[in-house]
Amino acid sequence: MRVSVFGAGYVGLVTGAVLADLGHHVTLIEVSEEKIALINQRRSPIFEEGLESLLARSIDQGRLSITNDAESVVGSSEVIFIAVGTPPLPDGEADLRYVRQAALAIGRGMHGHPRQVIVNKATVPIGSANLVEVWVQDGYREVHGRAPSSEWYTVASNPEFLREGTAIFDTLYPDRIVLGADEAWAIDRLQELYRPILEQSFEPPPESPRPNGVTSVPVVVTDRISSEMIKYAANAFLATKISFANEIANISERVGADIVQVMRGIGLDQRIGGRFLNAGIGWGGSCFGKDMAALTVTAEEYGYQPRLLHATQDVNREQRLLVIKRLQEALKPVKGRRIAVWGVAFKPGTDDLRDAPSLTIIEELLRLGARVRVYDPIALDNLRRLRPDLEVEFADSAEDALDGADALILATEWPSFAEIPLATIADRLTRGIVIDGRNFWDPEAARQAGLQYRGIGR
Ligand SMILES: NC(=O)c1ccc[n+]([C@@H]2O[C@H](COP(=O)([O-])OP(=O)(O)OC[C@H]3O[C@@H](n4cnc5c(N)ncnc54)[C@H](O)[C@@H]3O)[C@@H](O)[C@H]2O)c1
Structure with a gap:
């Protein structure tokens, strides 16, 4: 199938590369010349395990390309994904300007053959499918002076649930695929597009072997509004689960319970489930905060x-x-103390800093007059580039961050931090204070190593 994808970011790039690897012909449409140049060199502009080899293979086999010239390519696509960013505006509402730009370009490039399914894959406020329809019409009208035929296209919703760090795996082996559309032919087209995933009939790529027991993927077919709501409800539920764990952690700490044991004890209950119950410094990232804010705004609007x-x-x-x-x-x-911070990415496995809890902590440390020395295995370049206002020192290694520091704050639980012996941390810190924001270490082992250790809720 011929597919275009607006936005070569975390979602669009992975979706495009995976669909191309499954045999579709995919054109990525991107406005950033820097990203286009990198992708044409078969390099990924984001850190995502396995993505670069997947990209290279699809480009070399002629199934994946990238352009900034939306209007000349969208007209021939059977499916057009909109996977551009929808960042929050100051009042919490989602900023739809990039979605609008994409929809206008689709309208300008539309010529009626083939019949097209335009898919909102970006997380967009409830009712946005209607808006996209209007913008597509506006784009067509700009060029032709009249509205396009409603027979030529329809707008569907197909929210994305991939996690950064395991994005290829999540795209190939999702828990479910949600399709929201008002027209049966659009659902049929999207089921056809996703058939290899739904039926698990593809040869797994070397980057992401199929897990045992995955033989098919459930599909939820619904109307557009429900589909848009499913995405917000999923993120609100997951964020609430983490905040719930943190609420119980704060009570546990006061009464002398250990939150790690408490959450294991409740998580084994199948009605609850053990994931997203880790107490710590809380959730962040590109989605939860903005989606919670947008859902709150929507609720209040009504x-x-x-x-x-x-x-x-x-x-x-x-x-x-x-x-x-x-x-x-x-x-x-x-004030005046030297603090090491391990981890700045919002979670391990990504270089994404959007709404990372570490940034709130670093800002507060600097405000209080501390000297901050940071280390992250992947995200330091992004920190330098995106937050030049933060006057922090950049360490070359996790150990290097500790030298001369009074205390260590663990903000992101990169697995590689576990390779550093607790005794080394104790030796290198002048006062041996460790504040473990992710309950990463065993408190008893940390104390035995001579550290003054504090976790969350234990
Ligand atoms: N990142 C995630 O883990 C994730 C998961 C699920 C859903 N989502 C949702 O998916 C959407 C995209 O998120 P992301 O993290 O991939 O964003 P991103 O910022 O990484 O990527 C968006 C890309 O779109 C490009 N772009 C902007 N305007 C464009 C236009 N008019 N034409 C072509 N390209 C354009 C940008 O240059 C950028 O490369 C958001 O709505 C987000 O909420 C994200």
């Missing part, structure tokens, strides 16, 4: 006060600063 959504966000806001309180208790004062 006269509903979403109390649970507000509580989830409040708990998270306070949780990020808990490590600073811990540090203040241990250091008294923080």
Whole structure:
């Protein structure tokens, strides 16, 4: 099938590369010349395990290409994905300007053959499929002075659930695929596009072997509004699960319970499930914060006060600063102290810094007058580039960050940090204070190594 994908970011690039690897002919449409140049050199502009080899293979086999000239390619695509960013505006509403630009370009390039399914893959506020329809018409009208025939296209919703760090795996072996459309032919087209995934009939690529037991993928076929809501509801539920764990952690700490044991104890209950129950400095990343904010705005627009959504966000806001309180208790004062921070990416396995809890912590440390030395295995270049305002020192290695520091804050639990012996951390820190924002280490082992250790909720 001929497919175009607007936006070669975390979602669009992975979706495009995977669909091309499955045999479709995919054109990525991107506005960033820097990204286009990198991808044409078979290099990935983002850090995502396995993506570069997947890209190279699809480009070399002639199934994947990239352009900035949307109008000349969209007209011949049977499926057009919109996977551009939908960042938050200051009031929490999603900024749809990039979606609008893409939809206008689709309208300008449309000529009626083939019949097209335009798919919102970006996370867009409820009702956005209608907006995309209007913008596509506007684009066509700009060129032709009249509206396009409604027979030529339809707008569908196909929200994305991939996780950065395991994006290829999640695209090939998703828990489900959600398709929202008002027209049966659009659903048929999308089922056809995804058939190799739905039926698990493809030869797994070397980058991502098929896990045992995956023989098919469930598909949820629904209307557009429900489909758009499914994405927000999923993220709100996951964020709430983490905030719930943090709420219980804060109570556990006061009564002397160990949150890690408590969450294991509840997570084994199949009605609850053990994932997303890790207490720590809370959730972040490109999606949860902005999607919670957008859903809250939507609820309020319709006269509903979403109390649970507000509580989830409040708990998270306070949780990020808990490590600073811990540090203040241990250091008294923080001013003039040297603090090492391990991990800046919002989670391990990615270089993404969007809404990373580490950034809130670093900002607060600097505000309090601390000297901050940071290390992250992947995300330091992004930190240099995106946050030149943060006056931090960049360490060459995790160990290097510790030298001369009074305390260590662990903000992102990169697995490689486990390779550094606790005794080394104790030796290198002048005061041996460790504030473990992810309950990464065993408290007893840390204390035995001579560290003054504090976790969250234990
Ligand atoms: N990142 C994730 O883990 C994830 C997961 C699920 C859903 N989503 C949703 O997917 C959407 C995209 O997220 P992302 O993380 O991939 O964003 P991103 O910022 O990594 O990528 C967006 C890309 O779109 C490009 N772009 C902007 N305007 C364009 C235009 N008019 N034409 C062509 N390209 C254009 C940008 O240059 C950028 O490369 C968002 O709505 C997000 O909420 C993201």
